[in-house]
Amino acid sequence: MDFWNKIENLHKINRSSLVIGLDPVIDKLPENIEKNNGGILKFIEQIVNSTHDLVCAYKPNLAFFLALGDDGLKILRQSIEIVKSCRGHTSYGDIPVILDAKFNDVGHTAEMYSNFAYNTGADAVTINPYIGRDTIAPFIENGLGIILLCATSNPNYTDVEGIPVGTGRDGKPLYSEIARLAEEWSRYFGKRIGLVVGATHPDVFARIRKYAPNSPFLIPGIGAQGGDIADSMKSSITADSFPPLIVSARSILYAASDENFADAAREKAIELKNKINSICRGNTSHTSIGERISNE
Numbered sequence: 001m002d003f004w005n006k007i008e009n010l011h012k013i014n015r016s017s018l019v020i021g022l023d024p025v026i027d028k029l030p031e032n033i034e035k036n037n038g039g040i041l042k043f044i045e046q047i048v049n050s051t052h053d054l055v056c057a058y059k060p061n062l063a064f065f066l067a068l069g070d071d072g073l074k075i076l077r078q079s080i081e082i083v084k085s086c087r088g089h090t091s092y093g094d095i096p097v098i099l100d101a102k103f104n105d106v107g108h109t110a111e112m113y114s115n116f117a118y119n120t121g122a123d124a125v126t127i128n129p130y131i132g133r134d135t136i137a138p139f140i141e142n143g144l145g146i147i148l149l150c151a152t153s154n155p156n157y158t159d160v161e162g163i164p165v166g167t168g169r170d171g172k173p174l175y176s177e178i179a180r181l182a183e184e185w186s187r188y189f190g191k192r193i194g195l196v197v198g199a200t201h202p203d204v205f206a207r208i209r210k211y212a213p214n215s216p217f218l219i220p221g222i223g224a225q226g227g228d229i230a231d232s233m234k235s236s237i238t239a240d241s242f243p244p245l246i247v248s249a250r251s252i253l254y255a256a257s258d259e260n261f262a263d264a265a266r267e268k269a270i271e272l273k274n275k276i277n278s279i280c281r282g283n284t285s286h287t288s289i290g291e292r293i294s295n296e
Contacts, residue, residue: 003123003145004192004216004242006096011056011243017280018273019098019218020051021249022060022079026068028254030261037071043261044079047253050262052086052095054269059218059247060122062101073120080121096123098218098245102149104128104135114138126196126218129178133185146193148182150208151175153198153221175204179212186215194218194245197236199227205235213239220247222272229272233279246276 001009011017024040033039048058065076080097099122103113110131117125117139124145127136139146151161161175179195186193192215197208199221208217217236221227229246236244252272256264 001094002143002191003096004194006094006123007056007216007245008242010095014053014056015277016054016056016273017243017246017276018055018269019057019059019245019247020047020055020252020269021100021220021247022047022058023064023249023253024068025064028257030257030259032259033261037068037075040068041075041078041082045082046262047265048079048082048086050266051252051269052083054266054273055095056243057096057098057123057245058083059098059100059249061249062099077120084121096145097121098124098126098145098147100126102126102128103139104131106131107134107138110135111138114142114144117144118142124194129181133181133188136185136189140189140191146191147216147218148178148193148195150178150182150195151197151201151204153196153200153227155200157198157201173204173207176207176211179208179210179215182212182215192216192242196220197232199229199232199246202228202231202234205232209235214242216242216245218245218247222246222248222251229275230279233276237280243280246272248272 022044024044026035029035029039029043033043060076060079065072068075083095083097086095099117099120103125104110104127124147125139126147129148136146151157162173164171165174165177166172182193182195194216195212197217197219199219216238219232222229252265252268255268
């Protein structure tokens with residue numbers, strides 16, 4: 001099943017647009033978990049076991065696993081296997097994994113990145129779009145979903161992503177051009193292409209949606225980064241009613257530091273999931289998705 005079909009399928013089953021980021025940090029592990037790489041794996045396993053019926057995907061961030069040293073990539077693969085172990089359960093569906101790595105390079109190097117991502121068991125990747133369409137092809141050929149960096153959640157995103165493109169009335173920020181290209185490349189490859197749009201910049205959503213009506217948004221920045229869910233939802237649903245992917249990591253992973261951390265993570269995930277669904281139901285400009293959620 002295509003990555004985007006997996007997302008849509010699990011969205012219907014779990015009634016959720018929530019993506020939990022897996023960003024493990026040894027120093028932040030709960031008090032009852034050993035502060036080592038083995039503890040990281042136990043922590044992720046308990047987080048996934050307590051939340052997998054509340055999500056539409058998980059998003060491990062490659063940087064946090066590389067920081068674990070020589071065993072980091074092994075722990076990444078094992079973490080993805082933990083998510084996959086939840087698959088096949090009829091009530092939960094097939095849980096997709098987004099490897100957040102901001103990949104890209106020239107064609108033959110992109111092919112190596114693509115092979116690495118595929119071999120981890122990931123279903124989709126985040127990609128830096130600034131090298132061009134041909135470098136995306138290896139990821140498409142490996143059957144991976146593509147999510148392009150567009151307007152990222154960091155404070156200084158406009159240093160590059162906001163550079164004006166064109167002149168006069170035709171001038172627009174670079175992130176708008178990336179949005180347009182996502183639609184163009186999607187038609188070229190015959191596959192949906194998503195966009196990373198930070199919840200910390202709610203003013204950009206309508207502009208990006210104008211240029212990319214059918215590109216699903218992966219929305220980081222909720223929770224610890226201070227992004228507002230309601231503001232982020234205003235233009236986040238596609239023209240054909242594909243739901244947004246709302247990311248939360250630290251606020252769920254580290255909701256508690258004691259032995260009840262998994263229960264606390266579940267409670268926080270339920271809270272975010274319900275808030276997202278409530279906003280969808282109340283958003284009259286997107287009644288179709290709201291009706292889907294309320295009727296499921």
